[in-house]
Amino acid sequence: MRLPYFLAASLIFLVSASLSLVAAGYAVTKVEEASELAVRRALDLKGHDWAEVESDGLRVVLTGIAIDEATRFNALTAAGTEVDTSRVIDDMQVAPTRQLAAPRFSAEILRNDSGISIIGLIPASQDRSELIERLRRMDGDTVSDLMETADYPIPEGWDDALNYALEALTRLPRAKISASPGLVKITAIADSLREKERLEQSLTRAAPPSLRIGLSISAPRPVITPFTLRYLIDANGGQFDACSAQNEKARDAIVAAAKEAGLAGPFNCTIGLGVPSPRWPEAATLSIRALSKIGQGSVTISDADITLVAAQGTEAGVFDRVVGELENALPEVFALHAVLPEPETAESTGPPEFSTTRSPEGLVQMRGRLSNETSRDMADSFARAAFGSEQVYTATRIASDLPADWPVRVLAGLEALSLLHNGALTVTPDDVSLSGVSYDPDAKARIAGLLSEKLGDAKGFTLSITYQEPPKPADSLPDPELCEDQLAEVQASSKIAFEPGSATVAADSRDTVNQIAEILRECGPIRIEIQGHTDSQGREEMNQQLSQARAQSILNELRGRRIPTSSYSAVGYGETQPIADNDTEAGREENRRIEFRLIRPEPIANSETGLEALEAETETSEDAADTGAGDQ
The missing domain is CATH 3.40.1520.20 (hypothetical protein tt1634)
Structure with missing residues (x-):
């Protein structure tokens, strides 16, 4: 039976339409996939991995959050190189503009014979009048205030840096100090090498442990007179x-x-x-x-x-x-x-003599001959002024046959004797002889210059002077380097151990901690970093956390033993600083350790100021931060 023509035509039309729809759908899907893949590849090549691509028919929809408008436009342009721009739908957003970064706060203080000057940028909330008042208490009213302010929060480390800078300035009559958050650099002049060493030690002890310091203290050459x-x-x-x-x-x-x-x-x-x-x-x-x-x-x-x-x-x-x-x-x-001295004759008799002794306790006894009453009174008065009225005992006699320059030779000898801790002076017509002990390494040279100037040409003198290290006061603190060495010696003989996988000090290490506490008690306020280290077993992050906990545990143990720890800091370094091979058990045991290290000042280059060094360092860190932000 044949179908009517109308039905056959309708059936053919329906079949054709269905086939067309299937083909069209397949073609559209292929176009969507190709467009999405091409656009995603273009965005990845331009570094826009933050952008998302979604195809919707012939349309390509871009979503995501760009860090700024320029980045968004760059992503839109990259997509337009692969598909017609009319097909690109921009649903991207731009991240809100970040708050402007705070400025770099810094202050540079200059102190010399003309007074104090301070210049820089400080937070608006800083008590400016109190700061100027502290400077005025150091140097009267000669303070030049050249500071500017900015209304931003006080950054971390600023107060410690400024307070330390002011404390250091009280000890330095001629100095330039650059202070910034977490960093203080000091350039100063000391009167002598000994004064330089004393200042370096005292300034290092006074700094908070969290503060980085740089010291450049110079001791100028002395003026020698007479040369x-x-x-x-x-x-x-x-x-x-x-x-x-x-x-x-x-x-x-x-x-x-x-x-x-x-x-x-x-x-x-x-x-x-x-x-x-x-x-x-x-x-x-x-x-x-x-x-x-x-x-x-x-x-x-x-x-x-x-x-x-x-x-x-x-x-x-x-x-x-x-x-x-x-x-x-x-x-x-x-x-x-x-x-050329005259040869001695058989008839020569002993020459007239004046002698003075000074004991280690400071007692002075004068004996021998002086020209007249005036000379005796002059010598006695000079000695009492130089050595102390209660320390001088005079037993001299008058002789009329002494050389004309005898009083000059006696007074010059007494002045030279006053530069010794203890000693003996003998004056004869041909010689001034001085022997004794001095705590000043330059005393012999100073005395030689003094006598050559006072006695003049053709007048001989003999010196026998021994230098001795001055005894340290009973309450003086040992050198920080000596303390560091003593701590290392204790650790070398009995290492601090912990319970496995914890920050609890092992029971058999309690005595070691006690020895370390005694050393630190004697050392006083030195800047010490308590360092925790581990081996490389386990995850790096866990090792770092464990080393930090162990360093902090030792700090707490010292506090429990009433050791002042305000100048100490605890830092965990994890597995980053091995001292032995982590592939062996013995090496791993050595790497699991606690170390005590002095926090030393940083050297200051002569070609840059503290602020210049700070700015260079800050610019480097900012460049690194910008690079990291661009990669996100």
């Missing part, structure tokens, strides 16, 4: 009583000449200012060599005056020849006075 050199040769060889030079090259030349002349034992040659002539080293080396040719005796140079005294018994012909050669060779500015 003095004294070299002696006797039966035991040569030695310096005093040695001065204007620079290292001059010092090396003088010392080389002295070694050729038989220099024996230790010596000290001070480099300083005040040289009377650039040709000082030439005059010094010529004089030392001339003395060596004579044999024994002494040569003293005080500024431009040279006194050469030969030993008694020196052959006159040799003396005249050497002195003549020296006079002709010396630079013009220098004047030579040469002395």
